[in-house]
Amino acid sequence: MTRQPSASLLDALGNLLGPKGFSVDADAMAPWLTDWRGKYHGRAAAMLSPATTDEVAAIVRLCAEAQVALVPQGGNSGMVGGATPDTSGDQLLLSLRRMNRVRQIDEAGQLAVAEAGVILENFHNAVLAHGLRFPLTLGGKGSATIGGLVSTNAGGTQVLRHGSMRALTLGIEAVLPDGSIFDGLAPLKKDNRGYDLRHLFCGAEGTLGVVTAASLHLVPVAAARRTAWIGIDSPEDALLLLRRVDAAIGRELEGFELIPHNCLDAVLRHIPQTRAPLSVAQPWYVLLELAGESDPTLGEALEQQLATALDAGLIRDVVIAKSDSESEGFWRLRDSISEAERAEGPALQHDVSVPVDLMPAFIADNPRRLDIAFPGARALSFGHLGDGNVHHHVQPPIGVDGAGWIAEHGASVSRLVYSHVLELGGSISAEHGIGQMKRDIMAEIDSPARLTALRGVKAGLDPKGIFNPGKLIA
Amino acid sequence: MTRQPSASLLDALGNLLGPKGFSVDADAMAPWLTDWRGKYHGRAAAMLSPATTDEVAAIVRLCAEAQVALVPQGGNSGMVGGATPDTSGDQLLLSLRRMNRVRQIDEAGQLAVAEAGVILENFHNAVLAHGLRFPLTLGGKGSATIGGLVSTNAGGTQVLRHGSMRALTLGIEAVLPDGSIFDGLAPLKKDNRGYDLRHLFCGAEGTLGVVTAASLHLVPVAAARRTAWIGIDSPEDALLLLRRVDAAIGRELEGFELIPHNCLDAVLRHIPQTRAPLSVAQPWYVLLELAGESDPTLGEALEQQLATALDAGLIRDVVIAKSDSESEGFWRLRDSISEAERAEGPALQHDVSVPVDLMPAFIADNPRRLDIAFPGARALSFGHLGDGNVHHHVQPPIGVDGAGWIAEHGASVSRLVYSHVLELGGSISAEHGIGQMKRDIMAEIDSPARLTALRGVKAGLDPKGIFNPGKLIA
Structure with a gap:
């Protein structure tokens, strides 16, 4: 204690x-x-x-x-x-x-060393000035810091191609619970000196010590990108589209986000200066982005893929952004969903993953299960279909006192969602972590072997329990 | 105890x-x-x-x-x-x-679940029958098992493109030190439920429990490959060549091995049915392999790169394998170096990594340092230049009693090599692990913070110390 x-x-x-x-x-x-x-x-x-x-x-x-x-x-x-x-x-x-220095940007080696307090958006700009790009971004880029991103193994919208924070973190510096400094910043491609501390600190949520800096992988600025906003019938069709595009031009596929019409509606209602990309509303949307070196090649490839998909009836409508600002506009719709949902009123948010193949079934079946157990509850799934990860929000029935309904049913609703996820072999936290919010439910329903191992790691590295007690694992 | x-x-x-x-x-x-x-x-x-x-x-x-x-x-x-x-x-x-079943091969999902005892070469063959390839191989493929490969985070000759075992391991099943079974085989692309046990067990050398099965990433069988054996002046030139090839056709670059002439000589002397690919001996060789989908494209790209390099005087001579069997022959030369070196007599072997940029300097400087401290000692560096990882062998001076010289000077020689590596920010074990061999030297010269953390992990997960005591960390 x-x-x-x-x-x-x-x-x-x-x-x-x-x-x-x-x-x-x-x-x-x-x-x-x-x-x-x-x-x-x-x-x-x-x-x-x-x-x-x-x-x-x-x-x-x-x-x-x-x-x-x-x-x-x-x-x-x-x-x-x-x-x-x-x-x-x-x-x-x-x-x-206050630890907000970018210590080093190595253009030839395509890496940078940033301190924990560097804000993601500032980091993007710092490396851009060197003709490089850090290929991880998310809605909170104006506040999220490098240390927080490492400690939560953040994901975002480009994981499909570049991986999550874990894949982009080449080295870390951390202060351990005894106050010693672990300098693991050297970006060695191979290092087999026992347990991998870099991977251990990625996603440890500050419970094993504190990350003070990280060596991060950069990529060349994509000379070209093409963004499409696609109307589509169902998550099944979106998965079919993903597989096609992946097989044909997977190396350039950088974003593939699934958005239901009611999420778009909420964004249009609550976020100023937004407009629908397509003139006719569709049941679902896919925001697809390709990034690569050659603009014409990329454009042709995308147009060909989408034309074929239209002809085959796999997609209903599509618009390709004609400028960077139009492309930014599409992404703003996606990135504003959380904010818009907050403005809609209270909701239960679940950030879950299942094997990619099973995602359409989960998206279709879970609302039915919810409606049986909690009549009128409304479920929304949006996000990273290609990663097998959606943000699954459950809103109270229309007309009830939302906060009261959540207070009464929230825990049971979440238990239903998480149990369904576990049935499908999934994870109750795909990218947000455990923190306070999921600590107890994880301890209740996750595998005892896994929980024992997590407790062992915590006890071994932080025997006095001074780092972020009460989070992640109790 | x-x-x-x-x-x-x-x-x-x-x-x-x-x-x-x-x-x-x-x-x-x-x-x-x-x-x-x-x-x-x-x-x-x-x-x-x-x-x-x-x-x-x-x-x-x-x-x-x-x-x-x-x-x-x-x-x-x-x-x-x-x-x-x-x-x-x-x-x-x-x-x-005896746990040698391949439990599942999922063609659509491009993954397989193999038990710990499956021998690597058998696993290659099993997935090949499904038109798939497991892109990790090494000299010991006829005996090395999946469990051992995971537990040592094995590397091999294709790390440049596909990563080491860690990158290819999508999930693990392990028995923990209390006898509970951790089932982490589900290949979730995202899972942020705390400390990553999969990464923790990769490279843990059986000290935290025992891996019993793994879910492994497969890739399509490369329809085409092209292998070249290149004569070159120096590791510096090899690094320049690597950078050129990587910038131009890096996506297809699967192997880039550096071999000094005396390693080839030893192979030709001791391994039956081997022959030199080039008619005139060169100071250094590079074994370069491209793998991809289209045979003609690959061949053209390779020929163009090598012609340009020849014209520029960057390489001295080159032969491209005209058949799979010729290609296998080149790889056999590379894979036989360890066996040939053993036949040459006793040597001190060091499997080390430094940042890639510094590798030529290490290869040039370390023999000079050794010769000053231990006159006549002969150093050989070969291996994975692109990973910043060479196998650095030190042979006794010619004419002395090798075993006696090693008994007398071995520890000091290794300390000189490892200290040099640490000076350059490198690792004293790039891919082989620590085991018994490097346990004491690591404890002596590695960072106290890192050692404390390793001891903490071990104590936390295996509090009774029953798993592989005396290995890795004491």
């Missing part, structure tokens, strides 16, 4: 970090004590904002000695409350946001 | 496994108690050969209760003594070789 920080510990931390790095001011801390979705509200004895890895290490040594809990936080845009302290007021918020 | 197995434990294991699965016969055990290179000789109280995952789990439960050590073993062709028991006679050899 961790302890309440003593006055002398807080003094020592204040002296170490100075006024820029140490705060107990309630107003200054407030924005960082509630998670992005407004679901979790915590308290903290202080907010620590170190500027260097050495300061992080000094903080951890002090807290390890005093057995005081640290809650690492990046952009505070996580989806599962993983960066929100508990309500005791005894935990210390460890903000990495 | 683990204990000596009692007579009643041995009885229980014998009853569990029957005569096919349990042996205390010295002759039957003998071949499995010495490692492939003949460097480590162990003893075992019994050899256990379970046929199913349930039998493995039952063995582990019995041994966990009795606190008796288990040493998992696949094909016994590892390079670091990782599968050889200690000399106490108290450990139990856990052979996975």
Whole structure:
């Protein structure tokens, strides 16, 4: 068990970090004590904002000695409350946001070293200035930080081609729970010196120590991209389309997002300056993007694929973006779904994966199961069909008090969704992680062998339990 | 500390496994108690050969209760003594070789589930019958098993394009140190439920439990391949060639092996039915392979690249294999280097990696450092230049008693090599692992933070220390 920080510990931390790095001011801390979705509200004895890895290490040594809990936080845009302290007021918020240097950009080696607090969008811009691209993006790119992205093994919309954060992270620097600094930034292509700590810290949600920097893989700026907005009958047809496109031009296929008509409707209703790409509404949409070197080749390939699909009746309608800004507009529709859904009112969000083949069946069957158990409940599935990963939102029946319905039925609804996912061999968290939100349900329904192994890793690496206690695994 | 197995434990294991699965016969055990290179000789109280995952789990439960050590073993062709028991006679050899079923081959999904004891070459053939290919191979393919390959995160000659075993392993089944079965075979593209156990078991060398099966990624059989044997002046030139070829036709580049003339000489001397591909000897050779879909395209691309390189004076001579059997012949030369080197007499072998850019400097500088400290010592570097990974062998001076020289200077020579590697930010084990051979040197010279973390993982997952004690981390 961790302890309440003593006055002398807080003094020592204040002296170490100075006024820029140490705060107990309630107003200054407030924005960082509630998670992005407004679901979790915590308290903290202080907010620590170190500027260097050495300061992080000094903080951890002090807290390890005093057995005081640290809650690492990046952009505070996580989806599962993983960066929100508990309500005791005894935990210390460890903000990495001041560690925002891009330490190195190696053009020839196509890699960069970025500190944990670098905001994703800033990182995109920094490497773009060197003619390079970091091929991971997501709706929260204006706030999400490199450290948070590594620690949650973030996905996003380009996983199909480039993989998730794990695949793009070539090395990490981290401060371990005893305060020692692990320097694993060297981007070695092969290294078989035992358990892979890089992979262990990817997705560990700050429970094993804190990532302070990462070496990241870059790719050349795609000289050309082509984005299409496609109207389609069903997820089955979308999967058939995906397989066709993948077989023919899979190397260029960078995005394949599935969007139901009601998600688009919500975006058009709530997000200013958005418009529907197609004049006639369709039951489902696919946002498809190709990226490659040659513009004409790419355009021809895409047009040919889509013409064939239209002729075959596999798709109903399509528009190809004629400019970068039109392409951005399509992506803005996709990236605004979460915000629009929040504006619609409370909903239960499930970020789940199943084997790709089984995704259409899940999307079709789950609403039926829900409707039997919870009449009127409305399910929406959107997202990364090619990764076998959808965001599956369940909205309360129309006309009921949403918050009340969720309070009454939320846990049972989620249990129904997750049980269905497990039946199909899937995961109850495809990309958002476990955090606070799914900790108990995972402990309840996941495999005992897996849970035992997770607990063993946690106990072995953080024996005092000072890193992000209460998250991920209890 | 683990204990000596009692007579009643041995009885229980014998009853569990029957005569096919349990042996205390010295002759039957003998071949499995010495490692492939003949460097480590162990003893075992019994050899256990379970046929199913349930039998493995039952063995582990019995041994966990009795606190008796288990040493998992696949094909016994590892390079670091990782599968050889200690000399106490108290450990139990856990052979996975009877678990040799390919459980499933999914043509549409391009994946297969293979048990730990499936021999790599048999697995190649099994999937080939379905028109698919498992794109990892190495010299020991006739003995190496899937479980051993996963547990050592094996590399081989196609890592450049397809990655090492880690990249090809989509899921694992393992028995944990408490005897529970972790079923992580489902090939989910995204799964963020905490610490990644699949990556943790890849390269864990049987110290955290035992891998009993794996889901493996397959690729279509390459319709075409083109193999070239190239004479070249230096590793610097080889790196320039690699960069050119990679930029132009990197997607098809599957192999790029660097071979010094004296390695080829040794192969020609010791391995029957081998011949030099080029009529005039060259200082260095590159074995280059492209694989792709269209034969003519591939051939043209390769010829064009090599013609340009010849014109530019970047390469000295080249022959392109005109048939599959000629291509196999080139690979046989490469794959026979280890065997030929063994026939040459004792040598110190170092499997090291450095950042790719620094590899030519390492290959040039290390022999000079060695010659100053150990006059007459001869260094040979060969292997996977594109991965920043060479096998760096040091032979005793000509005319001295090799075994005696190694006994006297071996540890110091290796320390010089490894220190040089660490200076360059490299790894003292690129692909072979740590096992017994590098355990002490790693503990001596590697980063304390990394060692602490490895010890934490081991203690957390195998608190009784029954899995492969004495290997990897002490």
